[in-house]
Amino acid sequence: EIRTPMNGVLVMAEMLAASELPPRARKNADVIVRSGQTLLAIINDILDFSKIEAGKLDLDNLPFAVRDSIGDAMRLLSVRAHNKGLELAYRIPPEVPIALRGDAGRLRQVLLNLVGNAIKFTVEGEVVVVVELVEQGDDAVELQFTVRDTGIGIEPDKQQTIFEAFEQADGSTTRQYGGTGLGLAVSARLVELMGGEIGVESAPGQGSTFHFTARFGTADPSEAAVVPLDAEELRGLKVLIVDDNSTNRLILEEMVHGWEMRPQSVESGPAALAAMWTALEAHDPYRLVLCDGNMPTMDGYSLARRINDTRDFERPVVIMLTSGGMVDQGALRDELCLAACLIKPVKQSDLFDAVATAMAGDDPTRSEATVHEETEHSTTVGRRILLAEDSVVNQKLAVGLLERRGHVVRVANNGKETLELFEREPFDVILMDVQMPEMDGLEATAAIRAKEAISGRHMPIIAMTAHAMQGDRERCLAAGMDDYLAKPIRAEGLFAAIEAAVGCHEDEEAENDEARSACGNEAAACPADDSTTAGEMHDPVIDWIEALDRVGDDEELLRDVVDAFLQESPALLDNVRQAIDLDDTKTLQRAAHTLKTSFGHFGAIAAAELARELESLGSEGRTDGAAPLYGRLQERAGVVLDALKRYFDQGIKT
Structure with missing residues (x-):
């Protein structure tokens, strides 16, 4: 009731700021946007603080990849740090487990607050985050997180009171830097809920070091969708x-x-x-x-x-x-x-x-x-490809990339359609989405392999999935798939995977079914070009460099993908809402999975992460805690969709 109207005001202000305005009016609109963002952050802090004080805030206990989780949080703040000329770095030594169980969202909230403050109060130098293993048991660990900056520092007599509500180190801080003093109070309460303690060491003019501990359960890497690195x-x-x-x-x-x-x-x-x-x-x-x-x-x-x-x-x-x-x-x-x-x-x-x-x-x-x-003029031209994918956005992206390379593409919307087309028409390779309605990709692959056991042939099948489920990769390969592509898909990764799979298949036939050479299940791996535009003054809604990279720098294809998502997203968001209302965890998982992948195409990390958390709830057969997550997703999705609409209508990248 508080966030929704505020978000509406903010979205309209952003639309106004992006429109054709005289310089003075544009400056005023920008002030409204910045003030609205600040006010929304304060509202969120107040609501969180009130919920904590009332004892109504429950932490999630879900598996997560700690390095990816912290890395994504740092990426959200990288533009802000780089715009100030600061180095932003984080260090997680090898002894820290790669998969934990706990509330990744609340951990990120604490880190974003501490690191955001460090950036705010640092004029030059660096902000560094260090994670250390304090204690490890059979099924639990205690970690210490340290945020060190080279900023203005804090007077000794203020260092204990800053964790109290509405307190800041200096009365002039609000006037110069903004803020209410609630962020640290919320962070301190969240740390307590995570079984830890928070503290600070600082001296005026010599920077500050904030540190906190937190306890987490341990998880199997497959539970957190962590694919082991083969070095x-x-x-x-x-x-x-x-x-x-x-x-x-x-x-x-x-x-x-x-x-x-x-x-x-x-x-x-x-x-x-x-x-x-x-x-x-x-x-x-x-x-x-x-x-x-x-x-x-x-x-x-x-x-x-x-x-x-x-x-x-x-x-x-x-x-x-x-x-x-x-x-x-x-x-x-x-x-x-x-x-x-x-x-x-x-x-x-x-x-x-x-x-x-x-x-x-x-x-x-x-x-x-x-x-x-x-590669454009190599043997990639002319493959006949069967694309099994139920998401309109993913269909538009994959078909656009493949047809640009000269491939012929047929689309199946689910596993049953895939089997029908496989039996009727010849193909060189199948790109198989794992999560589809009626019959999923694993079932469809198993059916194809059963038919091939009789015919003696082998169709290369490449899995396309977003690391959503426990043991996802292993199940794909166990079901008989030849390779594994992670969504959101990148152009070069897609082409490399196709050539690896088809190349292996052709070599097999030429060598009369001799043992397959290791074409490598990591052919799809591509450097994640974590790029953001340098001129942005706040955390980017959409990473346009990332989005263009995924479509091979094809602006026309990007517009087509944006258009498809603008058409598809309202129904997907509504499906998530209805699934929560009806306690329909299967629909929740599938709709949230599709949203997560689509947001990922555009580098919209915050929205994709919220969708991922909803997908995790659905995969565990739960809807408790989904409603507030959906509220946050709806807010963030509104901002993302507005930015996409501005791009589609006016060509403006914000």
Whole structure:
């Protein structure tokens, strides 16, 4: 009753600000938007605080991937930090379990508050989050989370009162920085509910260190949809880390050490060139360079140019780590032959995907554009593909990408239609969604394999799923699928998976059914280009660089996908609401799953995460706690859909 009208005011204000206005009116509209966002945040804090004080706030106890959860939270704040010229980093050492059980949403809420405050009160320097294992039992762990900044600091006599409601370190803080003092009070109560304690060490002018502990249950990685990283191919790889920030160097070293790579770190471009010469003279050259884009004296892009211009040694694969989006990033990436550009702070899984994909090709002299051009004219043209997918948005995206490559695509809306088309028409490969009505992808695959047991043939089948269910990957492969694509789908990942699956199939037939070579179930892995536009003043609603990347930089296809989602989303949201009202967990899971994937296509992380939480409830056969989640999803979806409509109607990316 409070949030809904406020959200309506905010959405209309954003629409007004995006319309054609005189400069003075636009400035006024922007003030309304910023004030509305601040007021909505205060309303949320007040409602949470009231619920906690009344003892009405219950925590979820669901499996989650702690590294992905924290990485997504940091990504939401990265634009804000980068706009202030701050380094934002986080470190999770290997001993911290990869899968936990608890309330990931409330953990993120605490971290977003603490890190958001750190960014707000820091003018220059860095904000660093560190997660440490305090204690581990058979089925539970205690973790400590530390948020350290180089900001203005806090007077000693104010350090205990800041966790009380409506308290701030200084009366002038509200005037200069805004806020009510409720955020820390809410965070402190949430930490107590998670079985932990919160505290702070600080000194004026010397920054602050906030820390809290929390207890979680342990979970099997498959419960949290964590796919183990297979680092066998990277073992022993020599890598050079180039970053002027010592914290970033430490974090990257720890990540690649975990994959048994051989890292060395340097703090500048000139030092990197010297290290490369030394390694060459020792006949042990670097094969990979992880390079910060923003460094003094010689930045990462200048270093990449020097590497490309030097013909005295074999050029290594270069992956650029940047602090913000660049308007011409794609062109610059091609010009400098960069394997990938990732936005800091980099998630471990994203870095692994980027490194694994780059090293699989291991030809740094060819740009991504060159590879793309060669692929356009390769044997990928002319495949007959059966797409089994019930989501209109996913259909539009996949068909658009595939037809652009010259493939012929037939669409089936469920497993039964898939079987009918499989029996009637010849295909080279089937792209099979796992979750479909009437007959799901696993059942359809099992039926196809049963028929093939009689005919002696083998149809390549690629699973398409969003890591939603426990053991999802294992069930797909056990059902007889040949490969596994994670949604939201990326263009190059899709094409690579098709060629891997069909290529293996053709090799098999040519070799009279000899043992299949390992074409690799990770062919679909693609670097997650965590990009956001540099000019945004608040957390982005939609990651347009991400959205364009998923459609292969095809603006026309992106418009088609946006149009399809604008048409489909109202019914999906209504299906979620009705499913909650009727306690229909199957419909809840399926509708939320489709929404999650669709939001993911556009890099709308917050909305996708809310849909994922609803999907998890449905998969567990529960609807308790779903109503408030749906309310939050409805609010966020309204903002996302409004931004998509502005893009579709006016071409404006906000």
